[in-house]
Amino acid sequence: MSLIDHTHDPLARSWVASANADDTDFPIQNLPFGRFRRAGTGEDWRLGVAIGDQILDLKLAVGAGPWDLRWSSPLQRLLEVLALGDLNVFMALSAAERRSVRHGLFAGLREGSLGEAALQSCLVPQAVAEMSLPCFIGDYTDFYTGIHHATTVGKLFRPDNPLLPNYKWVPIGYHGRVSSIGVSGSTVRRPLGQLKAPDSEVPVLAPCKRLDYELELAAFVAGGNALGEPISMAKADDHLFGVTLLNDWSARDIQAWEYQPLGPFLAKNFGSTISPWIVTMDALEPFRVPFAHPEGDPQPLPYIDSAKNRSEGGYDIDLEVWLQTAAMREKGEPATRLMRSNFKHAYWTLAQMLTHHASNGCNLQPGDLMGTGTQSGPEAGEGGSMLELSQGGKQAMTLPNGEQRTFLLDGDTVILRAHTARPGTRRIGFGDCAATITPAPSSIS
Amino acid sequence: MSLIDHTHDPLARSWVASANADDTDFPIQNLPFGRFRRAGTGEDWRLGVAIGDQILDLKLAVGAGPWDLRWSSPLQRLLEVLALGDLNVFMALSAAERRSVRHGLFAGLREGSLGEAALQSCLVPQAVAEMSLPCFIGDYTDFYTGIHHATTVGKLFRPDNPLLPNYKWVPIGYHGRVSSIGVSGSTVRRPLGQLKAPDSEVPVLAPCKRLDYELELAAFVAGGNALGEPISMAKADDHLFGVTLLNDWSARDIQAWEYQPLGPFLAKNFGSTISPWIVTMDALEPFRVPFAHPEGDPQPLPYIDSAKNRSEGGYDIDLEVWLQTAAMREKGEPATRLMRSNFKHAYWTLAQMLTHHASNGCNLQPGDLMGTGTQSGPEAGEGGSMLELSQGGKQAMTLPNGEQRTFLLDGDTVILRAHTARPGTRRIGFGDCAATITPAPSSIS
Numbered sequence: 001m002s003l004i005d006h007t008h009d010p011l012a013r014s015w016v017a018s019a020n021a022d023d024t025d026f027p028i029q030n031l032p033f034g035r036f037r038r039a040g041t042g043e044d045w046r047l048g049v050a051i052g053d054q055i056l057d058l059k060l061a062v063g064a065g066p067w068d069l070r071w072s073s074p075l076q077r078l079l080e081v082l083a084l085g086d087l088n089v090f091m092a093l094s095a096a097e098r099r100s101v102r103h104g105l106f107a108g109l110r111e112g113s114l115g116e117a118a119l120q121s122c123l124v125p126q127a128v129a130e131m132s133l134p135c136f137i138g139d140y141t142d143f144y145t146g147i148h149h150a151t152t153v154g155k156l157f158r159p160d161n162p163l164l165p166n167y168k169w170v171p172i173g174y175h176g177r178v179s180s181i182g183v184s185g186s187t188v189r190r191p192l193g194q195l196k197a198p199d200s201e202v203p204v205l206a207p208c209k210r211l212d213y214e215l216e217l218a219a220f221v222a223g224g225n226a227l228g229e230p231i232s233m234a235k236a237d238d239h240l241f242g243v244t245l246l247n248d249w250s251a252r253d254i255q256a257w258e259y260q261p262l263g264p265f266l267a268k269n270f271g272s273t274i275s276p277w278i279v280t281m282d283a284l285e286p287f288r289v290p291f292a293h294p295e296g297d298p299q300p301l302p303y304i305d306s307a308k309n310r311s312e313g314g315y316d317i318d319l320e321v322w323l324q325t326a327a328m329r330e331k332g333e334p335a336t337r338l339m340r341s342n343f344k345h346a347y348w349t350l351a352q353m354l355t356h357h358a359s360n361g362c363n364l365q366p367g368d369l370m371g372t373g374t375q376s377g378p379e380a381g382e383g384g385s386m387l388e389l390s391q392g393g394k395q396a397m398t399l400p401n402g403e404q405r406t407f408l409l410d411g412d413t414v415i416l417r418a419h420t421a422r423p424g425t426r427r428i429g430f431g432d433c434a435a436t437i438t439p440a441p442s443s444i445s
Numbered sequence: 446m447s448l449i450d451h452t453h454d455p456l457a458r459s460w461v462a463s464a465n466a467d468d469t470d471f472p473i474q475n476l477p478f479g480r481f482r483r484a485g486t487g488e489d490w491r492l493g494v495a496i497g498d499q500i501l502d503l504k505l506a507v508g509a510g511p512w513d514l515r516w517s518s519p520l521q522r523l524l525e526v527l528a529l530g531d532l533n534v535f536m537a538l539s540a541a542e543r544r545s546v547r548h549g550l551f552a553g554l555r556e557g558s559l560g561e562a563a564l565q566s567c568l569v570p571q572a573v574a575e576m577s578l579p580c581f582i583g584d585y586t587d588f589y590t591g592i593h594h595a596t597t598v599g600k601l602f603r604p605d606n607p608l609l610p611n612y613k614w615v616p617i618g619y620h621g622r623v624s625s626i627g628v629s630g631s632t633v634r635r636p637l638g639q640l641k642a643p644d645s646e647v648p649v650l651a652p653c654k655r656l657d658y659e660l661e662l663a664a665f666v667a668g669g670n671a672l673g674e675p676i677s678m679a680k681a682d683d684h685l686f687g688v689t690l691l692n693d694w695s696a697r698d699i700q701a702w703e704y705q706p707l708g709p710f711l712a713k714n715f716g717s718t719i720s721p722w723i724v725t726m727d728a729l730e731p732f733r734v735p736f737a738h739p740e741g742d743p744q745p746l747p748y749i750d751s752a753k754n755r756s757e758g759g760y761d762i763d764l765e766v767w768l769q770t771a772a773m774r775e776k777g778e779p780a781t782r783l784m785r786s787n788f789k790h791a792y793w794t795l796a797q798m799l800t801h802h803a804s805n806g807c808n809l810q811p812g813d814l815m816g817t818g819t820q821s822g823p824e825a826g827e828g829g830s831m832l833e834l835s836q837g838g839k840q841a842m843t844l845p846n847g848e849q850r851t852f853l854l855d856g857d858t859v860i861l862r863a864h865t866a867r868p869g870t871r872r873i874g875f876g877d878c879a880a881t882i883t884p885a886p887s888s889i890s
Contacts, residue, residue: 139623144707157706164705169648170639174707175620175714178584179808180672189673191805194615194746203614205748205804227625227716228634230889254805260609261602262589262619263708269620270805271672301639303650303889359650359889360636360699360715363624444675444748444804 003285007031007102010426013111016123018052025277025419025429026050031105032242032277032431033087039130046085047134050277050431051109054123058082061108064118075104087135087278091222091366095238098222102282131276133183134244135220135367140181140272141357142216142248142371143173147347149374149384156392157256168298171348171356176248176371177269183276184433190410190440191270193254203257207440210252210393211408214374215321215384215416217343218246219350220278220367227363233306236351239364242278243317243350245416245433246371249273252387252407274369275416275433283428287420288312291349303359304352313349318342319375319418321384325403326411335415336400341377341384343418410439448730452476452547455871458556461568463497470722470864470874471495476550477687477722477876478532484575491530492579495722495876496554498571503527505567506553509560520549532580532723536667536811540683543667547727576721578628579689580665580812585626585717586802587661587693587816588618592792594819594829601837602701613743616793616801621693621816622714628721629878635855635885636715638699648702652885655697655838656853659819660766660829660861662788663691664795665723666813673806678751681796684809687723688762688795690861690878691816694718697832697852719814720861720878728873732865733757736794748804749797758794763787764820764863766829770848771856780860781845786822786829788863855884 006012007029013020014028026032032050037043048055062076062083078101081090090098108115144150147167154162166172182188190211196203222241225231231239248268255267291313293299306313319342324335348356353370374384383389386407389397396404408414413436419429451457452474458465459473471477477495482488493500507521507528523546526535535543553560589595592612599607611617627633635656641648667686670676676684693713700712736758738744751758764787769780793801798815819829828834831852834842841849853859858881864874 141710154706166641166648166702166705169641170703172703172707172710174710175622177620177807178623179810179813180806182672189806192675192748193805196611196614202743203611203746205746227627228883228886230637230886232889251805257611258615258617259706259708260611261599261704261708262617263704263706265586265618265620266801266805266807269807298647301648301650303637355889356711360638360696360711361625361634361886362622362711362714365624368624438673441673441675441806444677444800 007106008286014109015111015116016052016054024052025431027426028109029426030283030428032279034277035132035134036129045132047082053126057122057124060122088367091241131183134278137178137367137369138365140176140178140369141173142176143353144373145346145348146374146376148378149376152388171353174263180269181272186435187438188249188271188435189438191251192440193266195253196257208251212250212252212386213414214248214250216246216248216371217243218369218371219243221364224365225358228361231355231358233355236354240281242280244278245275245418245430247273247416273435275431277431286425287316289314289316289344304355309351313351314344316344317418317420322415324413341375341382408437410437412437452551453731459554460556460561461497461499469497470876472871473554474871475728475873477724479722480577480579481574490577492527499568502567502569509563533812536686576628579723582623582812582814583810585621585623585814586618587621588798589818590791590793591819591821593823594821597833616798619708626717631880632883633694633716633880634883636696637885638711640698641702653696657695657697657831658859659693659695661691661693661816662688663814663816664688666809669810670803672808676800676803678800681799685726687725689723690720690863690875692718692861718880720876722876731870732761734759734761734789749800754796758796759789761789762863762865767860769858786820786827853882855882857882
């Protein structure tokens with residue numbers, strides 16, 4: 001059964017004029033969820049939906065009803081969940097309930113809606129809003145589905161053995177740190193850490209010299225599973241809520257020294273940044289693509305395989321990394337694009353990540369975050385990290401203003417961007433995932 | 446300045462008679478915190494302090510005041526934090542404030558206290574209570590401070606290279622799963638997972654055949670640090686709240702196939718079990734011991750070194766693992782002890798774990814949990830896991846009733862125990878950390 005419906009109609013328009021601009025990330029076909037307040041007011045955080053350059057304040061909007069009578073079916077009760085300001089409660093609703101809210105919001109915001117007058121007063125310009133994390137994140141897992149990244153980076157860490165034998169069987173993942181996840185617009189402080197030069201006998205504590213970003217998407221879990229109860233591939237899609245961008249900042253020199261045998265730790269947990277708007281799986285429905293492992297590779301084991309996953313388990317999402325250095329910012333020069341890639345190259349799908357994660361009975365919960373791992377493309381120049389673009393720091397990149405980079409310098413702002421676009425669909429975007437590097441502390445005291 | 450005071454006096458006695466028994470885990474010198482309710486009542490969870498075979502209900506006890514006038518200094522306000530039932534708020538208080546609550550509780554519970562009559566009605570027998578996790582755990586980190594475990598297990602996973610070069614420099618740690626942490630008395634379901642036999646080309650999804658426990662302690666963080674702001678060794682002790690037992694259940698066959706290059710994931714996150722009572726750092730003060738790396742090993746880098754850590758950074762805590770099989774339980778036979786060890790053998794101290802964790806600016810929060818890693822002793826037979834005791838599954842152990850084990854079978858109950866004991870001190874214990882294995886699901890559907 002196709003889940004594509006009138007809310008995906010590329011010709012649909014909103015009475016919010018900016019939502020009809022060709023280059024907006026947030027046309028009426030998108031309707032992503034975020035958590036915001038008017039900057040500087042100290043008012044309570046509330047949930048909103050991005051529409052053009054505005055935010056529909058869901059706390060106000062639910063009071064502007066009755067939605068049931070005007071625009072849609074039994075909806076008021078579901079909207080009241082959103083008005084409470086706790087997205088996790090909404091995430092736990094069934095896929096059908098969440099979809100009916102999408103339909104209701106679409107009906108209220110579309111051109112000609114009876115709700116226009118009432119909802120006009122519920123709009124807040126994005127320009128005056130500050131954003132928080134969209135929900136409470138109980139656990140954060142990062143996967144490693146970018147096979148081109150895994151191969152290139154594997155060559156740097158293990159020249160003889162870049163792609164380990166388990167990679168094509170196991171959706172490799174590991175647990176990350178929740179407390180240091182921030183939202184776009186944050187700063188990230190360069191970490192101190194143990195660094196050991198190859199020609200040195202002894203490590204030293206010093207500021208990271210090989211600070212890097214990683215271009216990832218991350219999926220939020222919708223309804224969870226009870227401890228001890230796996231989730232089948234047939235049910236996986238209903239357990240996925242939506243997707244943001246994720247910058248998995250990485251200290252390559254700390255990582256190289258610390259990561260054996262239990263994986264990355266301080267090389268990663270000093271900060272991660274996500275984009276503020278969760279693009280729902282419903283909004284991404286038109287951008288599904290077939291999924292297959294390359295010919296000659298093993299087929300997925302049955303527990304992470306399904307006909308649906310093969311026919312439409314992938315998502316065609318364009319990904320980009322942009323950089324604005326301090327010098328560029330001072331001169332008013334815009335950010336420059338470092339690379340482009342696409343999520344369709346991932347070696348495992350979101351459904352496979354989720355089903356594998358719960359296959360041992362691990363209990364997922366609404367709001368849990370699952371990163372995809374770095375999404376590098378197959379071609380040179382499509383690396384999703386500086387480690388790849390600079391060939392392990394050996395080949396500096398020259399920026400348009402003449403500056404050079406192998407790794408990030410203090411004052412650099414990294415911006416991740418993503419959008420979908422295919423013939424016959426309306427382009428939808430993710431909003432910026434941006435953060436700026438600040439200097440390391442001089443010591444620990 | 447010594448923090449040993451009258452609350453550690455080995456001769457102090459409580460008007461709760463069971464607290465004066467020689468073999469109680471909970472004499473008046475202990476006073477650990479937990480979260481409980483009367484089993485089967487469905488009443489709200491509340492905080493309590495274990496005393497002998499009773500629990501002092503802190504919600505009732507605070508109302509039995511006024512504590513300020515009767516037994517102690519300005520205390521009522523601090524006790525009201527505990528009466529709210531949220532231990533994390535209490536954990537965030539200063540070390541001095543937390544210590545003054547210990548003094549107040551000690552004054553109220555000691556023999557001859559003016560509070561005896563009022564507090565008698567605030568006791569709940571442990572036998573009728575059910576316990577929950579004692580606090581909200583935001584992030585869970587597991588370290589790897591057991592060098593004897595690391596060496597023995599390293600030999601099994603990497604015969605040529607058991608102890609990696611970073612081990613003696615870096616307090617190795619990694620992030621674990623929060624959602625599947627349960628409290629003593631839970632069951633743990635045997636996980637399904639990808640298993641690949643050495644002689645097989647292809648992995649299969651099957652129930653774990655090498656299910657194991659790991660004997661660990663785990664420290665709870667008290668006050669946290671802001672993101673980007675490390676914690677010095679001089680301040681580390683104030684950021685530690687207390688300690689529980691931790692069983693880091695491990696699926697050795699899943700682990701062997703999945704763990705490279707990003708560390709253990711599904712091999713661990715199907716379940717972890719902690720003991721319900723947090724023994725505070727204050728209670729453990731008399732059991733501090735000097736800490737040093739063996740002669741010839743590197744000295745800790747300055748950021749994880751201090752005179753105090755060398756003179757008293759370690760803790761002398763006896764650790765034990767007990768096993769009761771289903772057959773033993775059916776016949777009414779008691780559990781049998783599999784091994785003994787001591788936390789003083791750890792290669793890194795709790796203060797070093799904490800300072801290292803925050804050295805890159807990672808923000809720790811009240812209630813975060815830091816496991817110590819498996820605490821095996823230096824001698825054969827002191828392994829803190831079955832993997833060690835059975836020499837990688839090659840040498841079965843024979844139990845007193847004739848049963849044999851290399852790894853855990855369904856129905857096995859594993860019980861971790863810990864206590865301190867030294868001349869001139871009162872023995873204090875941790876309470877049991879027990880859980881029972883239930884069968885794996887037959888498939889994922």
